[in-house]
Amino acid sequence: MARYMFLMYDVDDGFDPADEQAVLDEMRLHEEFMAAVSAAGASILGSEALEPSSTASTVRRGGDGALVTDGPFADTKEALGGFYVIEAPDLDVALRLAKICPAGNIEVRPIMEMPDDA
Amino acid sequence: MAAMEEIFRGAWPVVVASTARLTGDLDLAEDCAQEAVERALRTWPARVPDNPAGWLTTTAHRIALDRLRREATLRRKLPLLVEPAGGGDETEPTDPLRLVFTCCHPALALESQVALTLRLVCGVDVAAIAAVLLAGEAGIARRITRAKQKIAAARIPFRVPPDDELPARLDAVLTVVHLVHTAGHRGSRTDLRDTDLTGRAAGLARVLVRLLPDEPEPRALLGLILLTEARGAARTDSDGDLVLLADQDRSRWDRALIRQGLALTTSALRHGPRGRFALQAGVAGLHAMAPTWAETDWAQVVTTYDALMRVWPSPVVALNRAAARSRLPGADLAAVLREIDDLAPALTGYPYLPAARADVLARLGRPAEAAAVYDEALRLTANPVERRFLARRSTELAARSDARPEGRQSR
Numbered sequence: 322m323a324r325y326m327f328l329m330y331d332v333d334d335g336f337d338p339a340d341e342q343a344v345l346d347e348m349r350l351h352e353e354f355m356a357a358v359s360a361a362g363a364s365i366l367g368s369e370a371l372e373p374s375s376t377a378s379t380v381r382r383g384g385d386g387a388l389v390t391d392g393p394f395a396d397t398k399e400a401l402g403g404f405y406v407i408e409a410p411d412l413d414v415a416l417r418l419a420k421i422c423p424a425g426n427i428e429v430r431p432i433m434e435m436p437d438d439a
Numbered sequence: 440m441a442a443m444e445e446i447f448r449g450a451w452p453v454v455v456a457s458t459a460r461l462t463g464d465l466d467l468a469e470d471c472a473q474e475a476v477e478r479a480l481r482t483w484p485a486r487v488p489d490n491p492a493g494w495l496t497t498t499a500h501r502i503a504l505d506r507l508r509r510e511a512t513l514r515r516k517l518p519l520l521v522e523p524a525g526g527g528d529e530t531e532p533t534d535p536l537r538l539v540f541t542c543c544h545p546a547l548a549l550e551s552q553v554a555l556t557l558r559l560v561c562g563v564d565v566a567a568i569a570a571v572l573l574a575g576e577a578g579i580a581r582r583i584t585r586a587k588q589k590i591a592a593a594r595i596p597f598r599v600p601p602d603d604e605l606p607a608r609l610d611a612v613l614t615v616v617h618l619v620h621t622a623g624h625r626g627s628r629t630d631l632r633d634t635d636l637t638g639r640a641a642g643l644a645r646v647l648v649r650l651l652p653d654e655p656e657p658r659a660l661l662g663l664i665l666l667t668e669a670r671g672a673a674r675t676d677s678d679g680d681l682v683l684l685a686d687q688d689r690s691r692w693d694r695a696l697i698r699q700g701l702a703l704t705t706s707a708l709r710h711g712p713r714g715r716f717a718l719q720a721g722v723a724g725l726h727a728m729a730p731t732w733a734e735t736d737w738a739q740v741v742t743t744y745d746a747l748m749r750v751w752p753s754p755v756v757a758l759n760r761a762a763a764r765s766r767l768p769g770a771d772l773a774a775v776l777r778e779i780d781d782l783a784p785a786l787t788g789y790p791y792l793p794a795a796r797a798d799v800l801a802r803l804g805r806p807a808e809a810a811a812v813y814d815e816a817l818r819l820t821a822n823p824v825e826r827r828f829l830a831r832r833s834t835e836l837a838a839r840s841d842a843r844p845e846g847r848q849s850r
Contacts (some may be wrong), residue, residue: 412544431592
């Protein structure tokens with residue numbers, strides 16, 4: 322088994338937490354995804370949703386100490402909005418799951434395996 | 440020497456693939472295959488073993504296992520994700536196929552797939568790959584190293600994909616093999632004969648045909664490659680200048696290759712839904728069967744391109760179809776010209792578009808414009824043989840337009 326982080330990037334267009342229907346729809350999509358993960362012989366080791374990128378602070382460490390700026394590290398139209406950590410047999414299974422993961426863009430990154438983990 | 444070269448080439452993918460399966464390490468497999476070949480070069484001149492391919496495999500495996508034992512404490516590398524094979528046999532029939540599918544995994548960039556396939560499956564060295572892909576040697580080496588690292592770290596499985604994924608994955612493999620062939624066929628440098636990329640592409644297609652006998656597209660690709668190769672000798676004249684299909688001496692075409700190519704193409708076309716390689720081979724077959732350029736069955740060529748547009752809609756196919764349409768009896772050349780112009784935005788920088796446009800302009804009796812458009816194609820072309828051809832056409836047409844009375848210049 323290998324572990325992957327699914328980094329979910331979406332347009333930061335104020336998903337309104339007060340909109341009950343939108344919240345329910347979003348939750349249902351993620352429940353469907355979680356069911357598909359189990360059905361594929363994979364499992365979810367962790368997941369979180371993030372507050373919008375407008376709430377981010379970035380610390381850049383250079384030679385003259387650290388500089389704090391307002392906003393995300395990379396200011397792009399699509400921002401990191403949440404992640405899953407998935408355990409799957411191989412990349413083919415991981416990519417199949419990423420295709421049904423509820424987000425506009427998903428970067429699939431293998432998690433570095435340390436020799437002592439084995 | 441040539442015979443040994445032939446043996447190395449044939450055995451290389453089996454040696455690399457089986458060593459990779461045994462050790463779970465593509466890097467090590469490549470190194471050990473290389474070392475086995477070097478040992479063979481030293482010892483075979485004295486006595487060639489009875490089973491040379493088996494000798495290479497066994498030798499590579501021994502070198503690999505030796506190294507693994509010696510470095511056991513140092514190695515903390517992530518092993519290649521090998522799906523278990525039946526038994527612990529030294530080689531397994533699907534080994535080369537696993538290697539090809541791993542090298543052509545869609546999670547790798549297409550350029551990496553091509554470089555990796557040339558190195559690991561075909562055994563072409565990095566310098567030759569760089570020459571073929573018109574890239575720097577260091578860049579290609581880096582690309583291959585990164586691709587191998589990704590295969591291990593991202594856990595790209597070393598296996599033949601399951602049936603439900605096979606069509607899409609096979610298409611990726613055939614695309615790479617076709618690119619290898621095109622690179623060799625267009626021969627952007629003169630020293631390409633040493634690498635013999637067209638021969639290697641044909642060899643790869645043959646392996647795919649043998650290992651996937653029920654799939655029509657590998658057969659079609661092999662057919663397409665053989666039909667293209669059959670015209671190889673006629674593509675240039677005694678001065679090394681490019682000769683267009685229209686002007687080729689068809690008696691110089693290789694009839695044996697054409698027969699093989701047509702048989703493969705026909706069988707692929709009859710087998711189920713027609714794929715893009717079957718249809719491209721179909722077009723090549725129609726040209727190969729025509730006794731002269733004028734007697735080409737253009738209506739059938741256009742119909743085949745129509746079918747190709749349905750399975751593989753692309754501006755390049757549309758351009759080829761437009762060029763074929765221009766050859767139909769009583770073709771409306773002005774309409775063809777508009778069709779080509781409409782494709783221009785999608786094919787910016789593609790030299791065959793201005794070349795096709797210039798050809799139609801010349802036939803419309805507009806030589807001055809045609810010459811200018813050939814110059815445009817010339818600016819986009821690096822291949823010296825093609826450059827000479829385009830420059831010659833431009834000069835001829837410019838001369839023709841100068842010789843014309845001013846009033847006859849059609850608009």
